[in-house]
Amino acid sequence: MNRFLALALAALLPLSAPALDLGKGWQIAVTDFEGEALLDTDRVTVPKPASPRVPDSHVAARRGSDGALTLQFSNSWIAQLRWQGGKPLDLRPYLANGTVEFDLRVIDLAHGGMKFKLGCGTDCERKIPFLFAGRELIGKGPQHISFALKCFWREGDDFSAVPLPFTLEGTGSGEIAVNHLRLNRQGKATTACPDYRSQSVTPERLQESWAMDWWLPRHEAKLAEVRAHREAGRRVDLVFLGDSITQGWENEGKQVWAEHFAKYNAVALGFGGDRTENLLWRLQHGELDGMAPKAVIMLIGTNNTGDRLEDPALTIAGIKRNLDEVRRRQPQAKVLLLALFPRGEKPDDVTRRHNDKVNALLPALADGRQVVFLDIGRALMNPDGTLSKDILPDWLHLSPQGYDIWARSLDATLTPWL
Structure with missing residues (x-):
C-alpha cells in the first residue's frame, strides 16, 4: 500500500x-x-x-x-x-x-x-x-x-x-x-440492555423492588375478579386501564367509584408504577379476556415521563401499542383515551411540560368514533395552571375530591355509551 x-x-x-x-x-x-x-x-x-x-x-x-x-x-x-x-x-x-x-x-x-x-x-x-x-x-x-x-x-x-x-x-x-x-x-x-427506542412497546413485568411482592399477585387477583363476574352472570360494561392513578379508585376514589361506576360492574385495571410496556404485558396475559365491555377508559404514560423522561414520540408509540391491543381484544368496545393528567405544582415543572408534549400528540390516535380523546386537565388545575393539594396532594395522585372531578368529567361521554 x-x-x-x-x-x-x-x-x-x-x-x-x-x-x-x-x-x-x-x-x-x-x-x-x-x-x-x-x-x-x-x-x-x-x-x-x-x-x-x-x-x-x-x-x-x-x-x-x-x-x-x-x-x-x-x-x-x-x-x-x-x-x-x-x-x-x-x-x-x-x-x-x-x-x-x-x-x-x-x-x-x-x-x-x-x-x-x-x-x-x-x-x-x-x-x-x-x-x-x-x-x-x-x-x-x-x-x-x-x-x-x-x-x-x-x-x-x-x-x-x-x-x-x-x-x-x-x-x-x-x-x-x-x-x-x-x-x-x-x-x-x-x-x-433495553433498547430505549422500543422499550415502551416491549411487554415487560414491572421491574421495581417495591412492586415485586404485590404486582403479579394483583394481576392474578384481577383475573379472578373478572372470572367471578362472569361466573355470577354479571356483565362487565366498563373497564379502566392505567397505573397508580387508576389503582387509586380502590382507595381515595372508592366512594366516588361506588356512586358512579359500581352499577356497571366496572373493573379498575390500574397498577402503581406501570409504564406502557407493563400495561401491555398485562393485556397480553389475559386482563381484558373473559368479558365484553361497552367502554374502556385508558390513562397511561405518566410513568414513562416520571421514570425516564422518555421522548414523547416513544411514549405515544407505547400508548398506541396498548390501544391496538385493546381494539384487537375488545373490538366492540368504545375507547375513551385520556390525556395525561397534569403533574408538578407549577406549569413550568419539567414533568408537566413533558406530559404536555405527549398530550399534544395523543389526539392523532383517536378517530372520534370508536376511539375518542378527552383532556380533563383544566378541571384538575387552578385557573393559573398551578395544582392544588386539595385535588392532587403530591402533585401527581388524586384526592377524593380529585376522583370526584374525574368521574363527573366522564359523564357526558360515558352516559350515551353505557
Missing part, C-alpha cells in the same frame, strides 16, 4: 486509548433519599436527618482490601454509590464501540432491586434496570459485567462533559459489591 495512503487511512481510524480506571481520581459518594456521606475511609454509614421521612432505612458502604466497594441498604427508597468530583469526561469518542465494565457480586437482593446509571451531561442521567438479572446472580460470586456505552445514550444527549460517570443504585434491601470499574474505548458488550 502507498505509504501516504496508509498514513491517511490511519488518521481516519479511531485512536487507541487505555481504559479509564474509575477507581482513581474520583470521590465515592454514598447516598440515600435524605442524606449523603463520602467513602473516604474503609467504612461509612449515611447519617439520618433530625426528622427522617424514612426512619427505618439504613445505607452504608465499605471498601475491601481488594478495592471492591460494597453497598448495603435496608428499607431504602434509593441507596447509591456515586462516582463524582473528578474532571468531567468527554465520552463522545467512546460511544461508537465503548463499554463500561466491572465485576459485580450480588450478595443479597431477595428484597431489593438495582440499577446502573451514567451521566449524560449536566442535569442528565440514563439508567439500566437490573432487578431480574441481579436476582439471578445472588450468591454466585463475582460476575463480569460489560455494557455498551450506547445503552446509556439517547439521541440528543451531550456526552462532551460527563460529571457523573457511574452510579450503582439499590432500592429496598440488599448488599451488592462492585470492583474494577472502567470505561473502555474499544470493548465487547456481553450484557444485554
